[in-house]
Amino acid sequence: MKKTILLTVVLLSGLTSFAQSNDEKNIKSFYRKALTDSKCYMWLEYLSNDIGSRLSGSESAAKAVQYTKAQLETLDLDKVYLQEVMVPHWVRGEKETAYILDNKTKTVVPICALGSSVATPKTGITAEVIEVKGIADLAALGDKVKGKIVFYNRPMDPENIETFKSYGACVDQRYAGAKEAAKLGAVGTIVRSMNLRLDDFPHTGNQSYGDLPKEQYIPTAAISTNGAELLSESLKNNPSLKFYFKQSCETLPDVLSYNVIGEITGKEHPEDIMVVGGHLDSWDLADGSHDDGAGVVQSMEAIRILKSFNYKPKNTIRVVLFMNEENGTRGGKKYEEVAKQNKENHIFALESDSGGFTPRGFSIDADDANLKKIQGYKDFFEPYMVHSFTMGHGGSDIDPLTSKTLVKVGLKPDSQRYFDYHHAANDKFDAINKRELELGAATMASLLYLVDQNGIVLPASN
Amino acid sequence: MKKTILLTVVLLSGLTSFAQSNDEKNIKSFYRKALTDSKCYMWLEYLSNDIGSRLSGSESAAKAVQYTKAQLETLDLDKVYLQEVMVPHWVRGEKETAYILDNKTKTVVPICALGSSVATPKTGITAEVIEVKGIADLAALGDKVKGKIVFYNRPMDPENIETFKSYGACVDQRYAGAKEAAKLGAVGTIVRSMNLRLDDFPHTGNQSYGDLPKEQYIPTAAISTNGAELLSESLKNNPSLKFYFKQSCETLPDVLSYNVIGEITGKEHPEDIMVVGGHLDSWDLADGSHDDGAGVVQSMEAIRILKSFNYKPKNTIRVVLFMNEENGTRGGKKYEEVAKQNKENHIFALESDSGGFTPRGFSIDADDANLKKIQGYKDFFEPYMVHSFTMGHGGSDIDPLTSKTLVKVGLKPDSQRYFDYHHAANDKFDAINKRELELGAATMASLLYLVDQNGIVLPASN
CATH class of the missing domain: 3.40.630.10 (Zn peptidases)
Incomplete structure (x- = not known):
């Protein structure tokens, strides 16, 4: 006192x-x-x-x-x-499910819907995957994106001492990735989690469809960094593998x-x-x-x-x-x-x-x-x-x-x-x-x- | 390259x-x-x-x-x-056991033997406890220490920004506490773990009997910080409670x-x-x-x-x-x-x-x-x-x-x-x-x- x-x-x-x-x-x-x-x-x-x-x-x-x-x-x-x-x-709904479908092998990977994403159809989405390092890669791909799931896989740069700098240089994939892929006819997007380490936690975060008409909204989710590494490796071996994901999130009043x-x-x-x-x-x-x-x-x-x-x-x-x-x-x-x-x-x-x-x-x-x-x-x-x-x-x-x-x-x-x-x-x-x-x-x-x-x-x- | x-x-x-x-x-x-x-x-x-x-x-x-x-x-x-x-x-032997014996209530607390400590007798030690804030308190206690377990309970000072400073100001209780208490006839010592937070992990560490004759060595152990708080609180309510501990550590060639x-x-x-x-x-x-x-x-x-x-x-x-x-x-x-x-x-x-x-x-x-x-x-x-x-x-x-x-x-x-x-x-x-x-x-x-x-x-x- x-x-x-x-x-x-x-x-x-x-x-x-x-x-x-x-x-x-x-x-x-x-x-x-x-x-x-x-x-x-x-x-x-x-x-x-x-x-x-x-x-x-x-x-x-x-x-x-x-x-x-x-x-x-x-x-x-x-x-x-x-x-x-x-x-x-916005509510997440049921826990999301996802797997890599490589020939007849299903490998479950951890994903989570991004905030404000729409749901997939109730039976989920199955499509071929096109991996990119960022939104800038999309333009060159043009028609190839159509009907595919775009997989944004640019990792956070480990070299920066202040990690927010690496986050800032990566987060556009999460925030605007779905909007940009939708414009080219993609059916969904999966983004590597904003995480500097390799683990099994998918990291959510906000995304925006911007001024896209509602009917063009596509579901988007984050995949854990280990999942992203596996998907990328699997795509190298089999570029025509398919990815399945299902989420039931929705935006209420x-x-x-x-x-x-x-x-x-x-x-x-x-x-x-x-x-x-x-x-x-x-x-x-x-x-x-x-x-x-x-x-x-x-x-x-x-x-x-x-x-x-x-x-x-x-x-x-x-x-x-x-x-x-x-x-x-x-x-x-x-x-x-x-x-x-x-x-x-x-x-x-x-x-x-x-x-x-x-x-x-x-x-x-x-x-x-x-x-x-x-x-x-x-x-x-x-x-x-x-x-x-x-x-x-x-x-x-x-x-x-x-x-x-x-x-x-x-x-x-x-x-x-x-x-x-x-x-x-x-x-x-x-x-x-x-x-x-x-x-x-x-x-x-x-x-x-x-x-x-x-x-x-x-x-x-x- | x-x-x-x-x-x-x-x-x-x-x-x-x-x-x-x-x-x-x-x-x-x-x-x-x-x-x-x-x-x-x-x-x-x-x-x-x-x-x-x-x-x-x-x-x-x-x-x-x-x-x-x-x-x-x-x-x-x-x-x-x-x-x-x-x-x-030095080997720890069997996992140590310890409890507070307050009237007929036994409350188990987590302890671990300190490095180079001797064992208790096979049946353990039961004795009254005398709580001190450090070695300096012992002198004034004189004969009261005899036959007791000395409980060193000076916590690490949370105010220091560099925590090693707080460690340096506390660790004498662990290192020399047994030696000093033994000189006054204590039968064992228990020291509060060198830990700034309250948890259930006892922290070991080295101690030394110095030039004490071997027959005067007494067993010494660390108690978790939560255990130390509990023991101290219990002693306030019942100064004549007893403490039991048993450890089977030994020094091999x-x-x-x-x-x-x-x-x-x-x-x-x-x-x-x-x-x-x-x-x-x-x-x-x-x-x-x-x-x-x-x-x-x-x-x-x-x-x-x-x-x-x-x-x-x-x-x-x-x-x-x-x-x-x-x-x-x-x-x-x-x-x-x-x-x-x-x-x-x-x-x-x-x-x-x-x-x-x-x-x-x-x-x-x-x-x-x-x-x-x-x-x-x-x-x-x-x-x-x-x-x-x-x-x-x-x-x-x-x-x-x-x-x-x-x-x-x-x-x-x-x-x-x-x-x-x-x-x-x-x-x-x-x-x-x-x-x-x-x-x-x-x-x-x-x-x-x-x-x-x-x-x-x-x-x-x-």
Whole structure:
């Protein structure tokens, strides 16, 4: 208790010539709190093990809304509320089946339908397979695609140290592969899972038919990396083998859901808003403990840490648990829409949506002046081994957000293991390390604190 | 193939004004090789899943010697040989049993004997328990210890970002706890596992009776962290409860074993030796995939990477797979003994013995000039997110090594998860991530290369 009071005094006493030293002490207190007295791991255990997967429109997504709202209400924030948003409601249906039909030999392979895909006919689809390394290969094939299943098999590049780079260079196959193959008359598409290792988990993810007429939609699924290797090898031996798959997914009418929001009102500039958040929805194959249960509970923990020291922010700090990042980003879009209606001024947004691994730094989406300003905080993070302050993407949920001057930042955890779990059935609570999760939350709280204390750089014209 | 030839030309063409740029290119090639065409993961799979745990003196340790020697022989090194070393041969015997006896309620708890502990009597030991936070508490207790089981229950401090610091501040309870309690007449000791999380795995590790007369040896074991919490809680409710444990471990006569050594002879200074290594032995509870299978295969991979580019080192580069780090460090001591006999001059030693996790930097044991020199290489490692170049311990196996001027370095992987597995039954192959392992190997190869190219700083008097 004594510690809390001391810190509060420091925080409220204003930043004088001892500013840096006080900031250092406060940041140390945030890390101590996270590592010795956190709630995020317990929250995530409940989200993962008691509620489970949280695909938009599902009953469990609704439970997650109620649970996180109730937990935020225990934190003595100034406001906690829900923001209505209509979300897509896609359901997987029965477990998919697939096999390679090589002469008379059937070899079962693990697949899963991609989000928003249509079903196959009830008896499934059987067709010859045409393997490509990407959408660009299709044009040259022309008529050969007709009546076939297109198999996109470009692997993620293992050479990149930051694995998201490899994901970005591959994911067009998943997102737009069906649409492009359908235009050439393919009957279905199978895409190699976005996974850097060889295993038996198919990884789902969103896809879009774009402006294709509905009658041209074709079913599309991901195959595990081991399955992709086997299919490719089998095709080398027998290019006229057939592939069978069956899935019964469908898109139901939109459902009312919610963003979950809590805030501490700013004492000096209540009109200037700083957001910290992650997304509450997950894919349906597992509990989404890394994607993005981790980001949700870290965002809650970050605001809990500040609140636990009775920190009175200059600006309004708002935790936002966005709905529907995975298949629509409707939560992020709705949040921006309402912010615009209310003429809110957002100055800062911090998202955690890259897994609950050891924090390595920040990915900063800002103009030069603000990039430099954030990079100027590096020394504060050195004791916590948070080193990498680079320009980059902030996060999908905060992407739609616009304001005159707005700094967007993504927490950058170690990315080596992320795609082992991403959108797959093994993204479960046992893949989470408590300390790594807590370190991320403390890192977020610390950046929120520094930005709140020091503001952002406004353009000269302001 | 073309790539290999190009690189070789670069490497052999000498370092001119383009030195830095060539070094950058070569290091990039090392990382590429590790991430796209490594053997370390496959080697570790064999060591872990086919050979298994490798406690000194065991049959499987002998198999590991033969396997790694055979694998080194495929690398076309200049020499591969075994170095004889007599090692202790402690065996666990039957699985231990333990329970808390609270009035008439028996609650079974997971324990494991500590390395080199003696057995309990065949019927086990039952005694009252005295809980302490460390050895320092014993003195004040005096006679109260007599006839009791001393329960050392000081947890690892979660506040340290680098978890080895917390280990260092706790491990005296395990290493010297039995000896100190025996002096005061305790009949046994139980130590809380060196583990930052709460789980059901007891963690073994070495202990020493020091110069205590043999007849005063008392049995000692580790209890899982959950078990420790339960015992502590139970003692609060009933200080006179009893604890029962039974173990049948024993120390057999020493066994002939080996360090496994391979080398590329230096072209300019064959007499100057650079060592890269890890330890081949492990504890017996699991496969020792992190401790230290990872370090073994990373060391092999580091020399394989250099060799694969036909790199001709200036100095002799020697991979050493040390035997018996866990309970005697006899391999490290023997290696130093032979080096001294042969008047070998070691200039550099690099050990990997902190787990196969994402590499974060190096722990450097050197004089100021050499510390600065190694820190001067930081920029080369920036693209690989290897940032932390701090003074610290090199490694237990290279500790005994002495030479006029010798720089010792430990690879520093991310340490958050290390003590989840350390010396416990879950230190298995499935806890290893292939990319993290490979990144460590590339990091080691790169430092070996830079030190070989640029030498070390000799004292002015030389």
